Amino acid sequence: MMNVLLIHLLLLALINVTQAWSPTGSYAPGKVQCPSNHDLLREGDSISSEEKDWVKARHEKTDKALIEYLDSSNLTDFDAKKFIRNATRSPNIALAFSGGGYRAMLSGAGQFAALDNRTVGVDETNGLGGIFQSSTYLAGLLGGGWLVGSLAMQDFPSVDEIVLENPNDLWNLTETKQILTKVSVIRNLVPALWGNIQNFFKAVNGYNGKNGIGQELQEKEDAGFNTTITDIWGRALARQLLPKGKDNYMNASTWSDIRNNTGFKNHNYPFPMVTALVRFSKSKAYNSSLPVVEFNPFEIGSFDYSLNSFFDTQYLGTEVNNAVFKPNPFYKSRYAKNKEIVNNSTLYLIDGGLADESLPLSNLMTKERKLDAVFALDNSENWPNGKSIIKTYERQFLDEDDKTVCPYVPGESSFQHFNLTAKPTFFGCDAKNMTDLAKDGVVPPIVIYLANRPFEFWSNTSLLGLKYSDPQKKAMIRNGIDVTSRLNHTLDSEWQACVGCALIRREQERQGIKQSEQCERCFADYCWDGSTFEVEGDYFPNVNFTKTGLTNDSMHLWDTKPGTSTNVSSISVLSYLGFKKRQLFDLFI
Structure with missing residues (x-):
């Protein structure tokens, strides 16, 4: 079983990366008989024959x-x-x-x-x-x-x-379905900053209760495999992106199961x-x-x-x-x-x-x-x-x-x-x-x-x-x-x-x-015609949009019907700034 540390946002955490459709029928990985006469590893000098x-x-x-x-x-x-x-x-x-x-x-x-x-x-x-x-x-x-x-x-x-x-x-991302609420973030932020990341992620929607994320993680740990924050985040995403069905948001599915889809x-x-x-x-x-x-x-x-x-x-x-x-x-x-x-x-x-x-x-x-x-x-x-x-x-x-x-x-x-x-x-x-x-x-x-x-x-x-x-x-x-x-x-x-x-x-x-x-x-x-524009020092481009370009003038949003528009205030240059994603990811490494 591949126990990979995927930091925060990788899709593959949505699914249990293991033998296709886990033989345990749950998020816990299971063992199967290895195939005979089958090379599992090959050189990366071509695409596969499959x-x-x-x-x-x-x-x-x-x-x-x-x-x-x-x-x-x-x-x-x-x-x-x-x-x-x-x-x-x-x-x-x-x-x-x-x-x-x-x-x-x-x-x-x-x-x-x-x-x-x-x-x-x-x-x-x-x-x-x-x-x-x-x-x-x-x-x-x-x-x-x-x-x-x-x-x-x-x-x-x-x-x-x-x-x-x-x-x-x-794809229900409303407040009742969002992964973390403001209250849960504030309540668990201090423990997270002190290194208790696991407790922080226990605040996610769907963690507690029967068939919750916590139970899924416990099943995986009981099977002898480590769990990480990626398991928590991924299973939380699954509850938004995959159907619940009878298999609890496809918790036994694997990425390779796609090859079996009709x-x-x-x-x-x-x-x-x-x-x-x-x-x-x-x-x-x-x-x-x-x-x-x-x-x-x-x-x-x-x-x-x-x-x-x-x-x-x-x-x-x-x-x-x-x-x-x-x-x-x-x-x-x-x-x-x-x-x-x-x-x-x-x-x-x-x-x-x-x-x-x-x-x-x-x-x-x-x-x-x-x-x-x-x-x-x-x-x-x-x-x-x-x-x-x-x-x-x-x-x-x-x-x-x-x-x-x-x-x-x-x-x-x-x-x-x-x-x-x-x-x-x-x-x-x-x-x-x-x-x-x-x-x-x-x-x-x-x-x-x-x-x-x-x-x-x-x-x-x-x-x-x-x-x-x-x-x-x-x-x-x-x-x-x-x-x-x-x-x-x-x-x-x-x-x-x-x-x-x-x-x-x-x-x-x-x-x-x-x-x-x-x-x-x-x-x-x-087609880009090969023209370039170089400046010395910092470059501050226009921050608002026309229909085909950029401007520093105020702008409006357009309807899809020709000739109609809705006037709005100008986009602030601050929209180009904000929290750097690396700072967030460093918390989890």
Whole structure:
């Protein structure tokens, strides 16, 4: 059993990371017979054979879905069926949902809904519905991981089903359901500051009583396994994100159970994964050199140099060297290069965003996955400033990361000066300009970058916010739809077509097909042109939004109906400041 220290917010704490569907039928792990003739550990030099086979079958569905999307996009001088039929390979599209607590989860849910053709209304006016159905991969980190996990563990219901129909009272973040109340925090804060973290987390909703979190932890401890604050936090999240059912919020479920879901077996949705970072046991350093670990339905592991190993997720906790139990699946791995990892009996993991790469891009954009386009859905920070994708770009040049391929991006000041966070931006529009970034002949994908910003709601809510009323929750989701749909397509009637131009660009380049005038016009509007803006000293960008840029003037929120707006006071520059998340995480290390 893998007893991993996941600090505070990692999605995998939602579920009992152990043998698929714990044989005890509870949160307590249980032992099973090891499989024969099955290598649990492999080198991280490729994707697994299981993933390859799954992706091949998935492409049969994504090709059809992409044809439908492109046919509805009003692309000029373009035959979608002929294009896909003559493609050198199936286009590989990925969706990446950033971290950022409940803000990222709810805004990300809106962005997800805007890309899902099951969402009512998204196909009615040049919508992006169908992108989800056309995608091969789906990744989440932190709050984005909660979103991915909540959906994946339930076989991907639509956001409409959860938010509007909501038969299981999911995503209820109201005061009566919030994990910690103000009273409980104040009552238990002093013991927490003096190191009594366990007592602090006993104040969470659902801890006490029959079938409570406390009982679940006791069952795990009675089975001989350690518990941490992650167990408490994760099981509290489960009570908000997963249905109660007869199994007490899926307390015996495991991440590898996704592979048994009907939709996954039928390749009905993208290949889901969440990410974390390795933390070295004697260090509190958070930087880009920390190995990125991914959890997918088949494996846990990393393509990074230090780890370079993958382990079968279904048998996490099994260490077959002389049948000695070690709670580190990479213990004594002959593929890993970092001795502190392979010689430590415990694998320590932390929130994947602590190194400021809050978008799960490094593992997605690995050359082994050969992506053509990635939607980078950034809900990090209060208002994102591009830092997350900048970190991905910089990381690919480190010795640790020899497999990520990321297109050129500018610095933070350029992101804000050129309004790259206020409206969608495409990075990596021409493969011929990125030969220096290619690895083993694989060029970076086009990145379709969409950052959180206000349209109908002030969506820059605090990372530490635990409470949302039902109207606030729905407004956050609605605003996420606005961000992705360009305010219900009122800002650009060709937005759907422009996204289509980005999705087909890499295959056009492989075939030597010239862009249409329409796509050239789209790329002129949305592609970063390479311009940069550098300043000496601190840079204080404009803090309010117009429909397409930034301003220091007062602003208003917009309705989705053209010509209507609601005047409000200006956003304070203080919204860019606030409590640093690292300060909170340091309390738990």
